[in-house]
Amino acid sequence: MNKFSQSVSDFFRKTDVVLWLLTIAAIVYSLLLISSMQRAGDYNYLRPQITAVIVGLLAAFVISFADYRFIIKKWYFAMIAGFILAGLVFAFGIRVSGTDDTAWIRLPGGYTFQPSEFIKICFIITFAKHLCFLTDKNLLHSLPGVLTLLGHALVPMVMIHFQGDDGTVLIFALIFLIMSFIAGVQLRYFLILGGLLVVGIPIIWNFVMNDEHRNRFLALFDLDGNALNNYGWQQYQGKVSIAGGGLKGSGLYNGSRVEFGIVPEQENDFILTVAGEELGFIGCILLLVILFGIIIKVIMNAANAAENQGKLLCAGVFASLASQSVINIGMVLGFFPVIGITLPLLSSGGTSALGTLVCIGLVQSVRGHNIDDMETAKISRKRQTRLRL
Secondary structure, three states: OHHHHHHHHHHHHHOOHHHHHHHHHHHHHHHHHHHHHHHHOOOOOHHHHHHHHHHHHHHHHHHHHOOHHHHHHOHHHHHHHHHHHHHHHHHHOEOOOOOOOOOEEEOHHHOEEOOHHHHHHHHHHHHHHHHHHHHHOOOOOOHHHHHHHHHHHHHHHHHHHOOOOHHHHHHHHHHHHHHHHHHOOOHHHHHHHHHHHHHOHHHHHHHHOOHHHHHHHHHOOOOOOHHHHOOOHHHHHHHHHHHHOOOOOOOOOOOHHHHOOOOOOOOOOOHHHHHHHHHHHHHHHHHHHHHHHHHHHHHHHHHOOOOHHHHHHHHHHHHHHHHHHHHHHHHHHOOOOOOOOOOOOOOOOHHHHHHHHHHHHHHHHHHHHHHHHHHHHHHHHHHHHHHHO
16 A cells, blocks of 8 residues: 555656646536537537547557657657658548548547547657757758758658648748757748748649639738638637627527537537537636646756756647647637637647647656656766765
């Protein structure tokens, strides 16, 4: 019994308890919102979400005990897994309702699986290893070194672009930029890249973006309201739902617009509109506090990491969560075009929830093993002091 109590005590001492609590709070909030919006249709979104969350929490718990340095050391397994997942999409990819890409794979039982969520984790692991390698070899500030980083990022971005999921491509680009910046890549390279992107806007607009992408972007600037009948319809209805909720909302399970499914994809990309209508401004603020609390805790663990590998692994998770959150909220409020980005841990989608929880497990691994290292170093210093005495 004493050994069990000691094990429990050690777990809570090494883990980031606040991060676990915020994660569970986000999951509970998500399940409440999903259970409410299920009134709008016959499909049971709640059951696969609960299954994914349970599996994800177990995976996060197990990964938190694994040594993140061993995971990064075996980066080539992550690379191979990423290529296999991408290849499966090209071979068996399907388009599911509410999406305009073929980045999904159908599983037995009628479920679907989005491999890009796990390719993202593979990328964070391999890119952290790449950045550490360049740092150790004093190549991080050289042009050849930076070009290898760019090439590394372009591989998954190009593959996912050809699957039609350009929203996820944008998330990969932001992870690449944020991790590179935190690793210490010099500002001049970011300015050069930014200049090239500005010059390349006509090419991106005419040859990379399709008609639907362009129309979604132009809908943000439609002053005469024509876009409200097509590409701006979803965002317009989303803002109406949020505004209609007022301060306190109509109450959970009482939103008429939620019940009749007025906002397309309200269970997924537009889950914030369910909170806005039924729980009001207070519910939206609570949602944001939970979500950004998770993001802040992740970046705090990155800042407190004892070594570069752990810092960059946490930085990658931070980049993924922060970029998805900002873009999703911006989409719902009409600041950004709709590009199919979920709200981490809150939107319906088992693959997204499972992938995010695996990332939380990686952050907890960094936290726990850093504390182990600090305690080992402290004991070593005490022994050396005794020997000198």
